[in-house]
Amino acid sequence: MSSAKDIVPRMDGFSRTVSNSLSLSTSPTFTFHSPPSSFGGPKISSTKQLKPFDTKDIKVLLLENVNQTGQDILREQGYQVEFLKSSLPEDQLIEKIRDVHVIGIRSKTKLTERVLREAKNLIVIGCFCIGTNQVDLQYAARQGIAVFNSPFSNSRSVAELVIGEIIALARQLGDRSNELHNGTWNKVSKGCWEIRGKTLGIIGYGHIGSQLSVLAEAMGMSVIYYDVVNLMALGTARQVATLGDLLAGADFVTLHVPESPETKNMIGAKQLEQMKEGSYLINASRGSVVDIPALINAMKGGKIAGAALDVYPNEPAGNGFYFSNELNSWTEELRKLKNIILTPHIGGSTEEAQSAIGVEVSHALVRYVNEGATLGAVNMPEVNLRSLTLDEPNHVRVIYIHRNVPGVLGRVNAILGNHNVDKQMTDSRGEVAYLMADISDVKEAEIKDLWQSLEELSSRIRTRVLY
Numbered sequence: 089m090s091s092a093k094d095i096v097p098r099m100d101g102f103s104r105t106v107s108n109s110l111s112l113s114t115s116p117t118f119t120f121h122s123p124p125s126s127f128g129g130p131k132i133s134s135t136k137q138l139k140p141f142d143t144k145d146i147k148v149l150l151l152e153n154v155n156q157t158g159q160d161i162l163r164e165q166g167y168q169v170e171f172l173k174s175s176l177p178e179d180q181l182i183e184k185i186r187d188v189h190v191i192g193i194r195s196k197t198k199l200t201e202r203v204l205r206e207a208k209n210l211i212v213i214g215c216f217c218i219g220t221n222q223v224d225l226q227y228a229a230r231q232g233i234a235v236f237n238s239p240f241s242n243s244r245s246v247a248e249l250v251i252g253e254i255i256a257l258a259r260q261l262g263d264r265s266n267e268l269h270n271g272t273w274n275k276v277s278k279g280c281w282e283i284r285g286k287t288l289g290i291i292g293y294g295h296i297g298s299q300l301s302v303l304a305e306a307m308g309m310s311v312i313y314y315d316v317v318n319l320m321a322l323g324t325a326r327q328v329a330t331l332g333d334l335l336a337g338a339d340f341v342t343l344h345v346p347e348s349p350e351t352k353n354m355i356g357a358k359q360l361e362q363m364k365e366g367s368y369l370i371n372a373s374r375g376s377v378v379d380i381p382a383l384i385n386a387m388k389g390g391k392i393a394g395a396a397l398d399v400y401p402n403e404p405a406g407n408g409f410y411f412s413n414e415l416n417s418w419t420e421e422l423r424k425l426k427n428i429i430l431t432p433h434i435g436g437s438t439e440e441a442q443s444a445i446g447v448e449v450s451h452a453l454v455r456y457v458n459e460g461a462t463l464g465a466v467n468m469p470e471v472n473l474r475s476l477t478l479d480e481p482n483h484v485r486v487i488y489i490h491r492n493v494p495g496v497l498g499r500v501n502a503i504l505g506n507h508n509v510d511k512q513m514t515d516s517r518g519e520v521a522y523l524m525a526d527i528s529d530v531k532e533a534e535i536k537d538l539w540q541s542l543e544e545l546s547s548r549i550r551t552r553v554l555y
């Protein structure tokens with residue numbers, strides 16, 4: 089990573105500059121600087137305070153089979169990385185999260201307020217996926233915990249899956265294949281169509297929806313889309329004014345919206361009724377967006393000729409048997425339907441996407457841990473300073489995450505003003521503000537006082553001093 093300066097954060101909010109080594113696997117030793125308290129959490133014990141700093145003090149928990157690329161980047165920093173293939177039940181997650189500074193998850197791990205309340209050492213969360221609905225973003229921000237994701241590294245993979253599904257549904261490929269697997273030759277053309285000339289209706293024209301639009305047009309489809317935001321159409325696609333217009337005009341309807349209160353059961357009995365007779369529905373967004381019992385009824389009645397589902401309510405933590413009626417009462421009925429493709433949330437599961445996500449999110453985590461940069465954070469203002477000068481003597485970087493209330497900057501600058509402020513940037517997002525300042529002329533013996541003074545301000549959420 090080009091920007092990675094050799095700064096190793098300490099669990100207590102202090103950091104120590106390490107000379108000439110980006111890869112810290114050799115466990116350098118450091119002069120001890122007695123920290124007064126931990127980051128934003130309760131006071132840490134004096135035994136812990138006396139532990140000499142080492143990069144191996146940074147504890148990272150990676151859940152849900154995060155790609156090797158991501159693991160490697162974090163291990164190269166010297167961090168302690170614990171890797172698990174699946175997600176964890178809430179009680180086990182709470183036990184583990186208490187101890188770590190960094191957690192990496194994908195779409196299954198729910199980082200709720202209840203879980204995050206226990207995460208006293210946590211400074212940053214990496215979602216190694218697009219969706220961040222599984223994290224209580226606002227609560228995390230109020231605790232000074234930054235959240236990063238990978239906003240588009242798997243978009244193409246999802247778009248390609250949907251293209252495959254459109255053709256597979258139009259030709260009833262799943263059924264023909266299953267029949268022949270079971271020994272039955274069933275050569276039919278009734279109800280099987282070309283997709284050329286048909287209309288694709290895209291709900292949510294963001295990264296995935298717009299990518300899909302281009303691919304679908306290249307195969308001769310017409311594209312209409314519905315989005316809450318006015319968005320530029322790609323190719324000859326056309327934005328429609330209402331969800332009803334989209335449902336009434338499309339032969340294939342595909343969903344690419346985030347999980348939110350507005351998108352919960354966005355497609356239910358009423359919306360399915362508005363769709364064209366014999367049309368198709370594809371959901372690779374989130375399981376909460378489609379009312380599955382309503383879809384089952386619409387398919388049984390013949391209104392919907394086929395469907396593809398990649399996402400479900402109550403998805404399991406890891407691989408294994410899923411379809412049990414105990415989890416969802418509709419599972420048996422769903423499995424019996426004809427021309428329905430059921431996939432286990434694999435939209436973003438390609439080698440290309442997972443490898444790119446591993447790199448992108450791990451780099452963001454390292455930049456945040458080592459330098460405090462929040463570029464790309466989804467719950468914090470984006471703050472970064474041009475370059476670090478910590479290799480020069482008496483330079484420190486101060487990061488002060490605080491409540492966005494009047495008068496804070498004046499108080500902070502009164503503290504920083506005892507030194508020479510080389511650069512400073514501050515920004516706010518909702519209730520939380522983030523200040524970064526590079527300061528020179530700070531003697532090592534003064535660092536503790538500087539930190540302590542900022543910690544004592546009533547607006548403080550978390551203070552870090554990197555040096």
Ligand SMILES: NC(=O)c1ccc[n+]([C@@H]2O[C@H](COP(=O)([O-])OP(=O)(O)OC[C@H]3O[C@@H](n4cnc5c(N)ncnc54)[C@H](O)[C@@H]3O)[C@@H](O)[C@H]2O)c1
Binds near residue numbers: 246344
């Ligand atoms: N199946 C998978 O493996 C997989 C992979 C990646 C993403 N996803 C899901 O797909 C979703 C979309 O991904 P993206 O990268 O395209 O997101 P995006 O943020 O780029 O686009 C989402 C679009 O939906 C629109 N939108 C939001 N609420 C809406 C509403 N109520 N009605 C209409 N439009 C609305 C937004 O304005 C935006 O244009 C993600 O949030 C994620 O949940 C699933």
Ligand SMILES: O=C(O)[C@H](O)COP(=O)(O)O
Binds near residue numbers: 195196220434435437
């Ligand atoms: O949000 C996402 O990127 C997708 O839903 C994929 O999630 P996953 O990484 O858990 O497969």
